[in-house]
Structures are given as structure tokens and as C-alpha cells.
Amino acid sequence: GENVEQHPSTLSVQEGDSAVIKCTYSDSASNYFPWYKQELGKGPQLIIDIRSNVGEKKDQRIAVTLNKTAKHFSLHITETQPEDSAVYFCAASDPQGAQKLVFGQGTRLTINP
Amino acid sequence: GAGVSQTPSNKVTEKGKYVELRCDPISGHTALYWYRQSLGQGPEFLIYFQGTGAADDSGLPNDRFFAVRPEGSVSTLKIQRTERGDSAVYLCASSPATSGVGEQFFGPGTRLTVL
Numbered sequence: 001g002e003n004v005e006q007h008p009s010t011l012s013v014q015e016g017d018s019a020v021i022k023c024t025y026s027d028s029a030s031n032y033f034p035w036y037k038q039e040l041g042k043g044p045q046l047i048i049d050i051r052s053n054v055g056e057k058k059d060q061r062i063a064v065t066l067n068k069t070a071k072h073f074s075l076h077i078t079e080t081q082p083e084d085s086a087v088y089f090c091a092a093s094d095p096q097g098a099q100k101l102v103f104g105q106g107t108r109l110t111i112n113p
Numbered sequence: 114g115a116g117v118s119q120t121p122s123n124k125v126t127e128k129g130k131y132v133e134l135r136c137d138p139i140s141g142h143t144a145l146y147w148y149r150q151s152l153g154q155g156p157e158f159l160i161y162f163q164g165t166g167a168a169d170d171s172g173l174p175n176d177r178f179f180a181v182r183p184e185g186s187v188s189t190l191k192i193q194r195t196e197r198g199d200s201a202v203y204l205c206a207s208s209p210a211t212s213g214v215g216e217q218f219f220g221p222g223t224r225l226t227v228l
């Protein structure tokens with residue numbers, strides 16, 4: 001089945017700087033890659049997603065890039081703000097499991113004021 | 114509009130007891146998922162419903178776990194003879210997708226603690 005690796009596990013950046021989180025996946029047939037933000041005590045919140053027919057997608061300060069050949073995708077957050085501090089998870093659809101998502105291990109992002 | 118809701122938010126039980134966890138999906142969403150999240154880990158898939166039927170239950174760890182969605186809306190995850198290793202946050206998600214993979218929207222989760 002699909003396997004997703006996420007790096008780094010923790011990331012600390014100064015407010016206003018950019019943050020980048022990277023994920024790799026194992027199954028080239030995966031076609032959907034969402035990113036979730038999870039705050040303490042809350043469920044994961046979908047912040048952006050990308051499908052395999054697109055190389056990049058942007059929504060205000062957040063962008064996701066996908067390299068199908070290398071089987072990796074990245075989340076980019078620009079002009080970071082303190083409220084961006086949270087745990088971020090990448091995920092990939094599992095071609096063997098029709099609808100399910102396989103998640104990475106998470107990245108704890110801290111924005112220092 | 115209302116998001117996915119889950120009750121209870123916290124459940125403490127003793128080893129060997131039976132528990133039920135409830136999920137109310139977003140109105141109109143035909144797809145419903147249960148995931149389990151252990152401390153410091155990403156969510157792990159348990160089961161997926163499309164309408165009333167369990168389309169994929171390959172993530173259920175053993176036969177102590179069972180889930181139902183009798184009317185195609187609310188779902189209940191049932192755990193028999195709970196063990197300490199069952200302690201985790203149980204997350205429910207729903208999606209409007211009727212085929213293929215679509216956006217999944219998560220609820221706040223139920224934190225289960227087995228003493």
C-alpha cells in the first residue's frame with residue numbers, strides 16, 4: 001500500500017519568513033494530495049489540496065507543488081504569522097483503497113514573533 | 114454551515130468495557146470515514162462508508178471494532194472489550210464525493226482513554 005514520509009518533524013521560523021514542508025509518497029498511482037493543519041485539541045483542517053494533473057496550486061499565502069516524477073510534494077507558507085503555528089500533515093490517496101488517505105507523520109511548525 | 118460533529122469529546126473507560134463513539138457528518142455528504150490518531154502521529158484509516166454500506170473496512174485492527182451507518186448519515190464506531198492500546202483520538206471525516214477521492218472534512222475527534 002501507499003507510504004508517505006514527511007520532513008521535517010519540527011520547524012521553527014521567524015515571523016514573516018517562509019516555511020516549507022516536504023513529503024514523499026511511494027505509489028505512483030496516487031492522484032490526490034491534501035494538506036491539513038491541526039491545532040491543539042482540534043481535528044485536522046483542510047488548507048489546500050492538489051491533484052496529479054496539476055503541478056502547482058496557490059491560495060493566498062499558501063502554495064503546494066507536486067513533482068510526479070520524483071513522487072514528492074511540498075507545502076509553502078509565505079509571510080508566516082503567529083497563527084500559522086500548528087501541526088501540519090500531508091496525505092496521499094491510496095490507489096489500493098479507493099477513497100482512503102494515508103497521512104505523513106506531521107510537522108510541528110512554530111512561528112517566532 | 115455546520116461541520117462534522119463527534120460525541121462525546123472525551124471518553125474514559127475501563128479495560129474490557131464496551132464503548133460507542135458517534136459521528137454526525139456534514140449534511141448531504143454521502144461518504145464518511147473513521148480514522149484513529151495516536152499521540153504524535155498522523156491519522157490512520159479505519160473504515161469508509163459510501164451511503165449505508167461499508168465500502169472499505171480494511172483498516173479496522175481486529176474484530177473488536179465495528180462501525181455502522183444505518184441511514185446513510187450518522188455513524189457509530191463500536192469497540193468491544195476495550196484494551197489500553199485502544200487509547201487514541203478517534204476522528205470522523207465526511208466528503209461530498211460519490212466516486213473517486215474527494216475533499217475530506219474532519220470533526221474534532223473523540224479522545225478515548227482506556228484505563
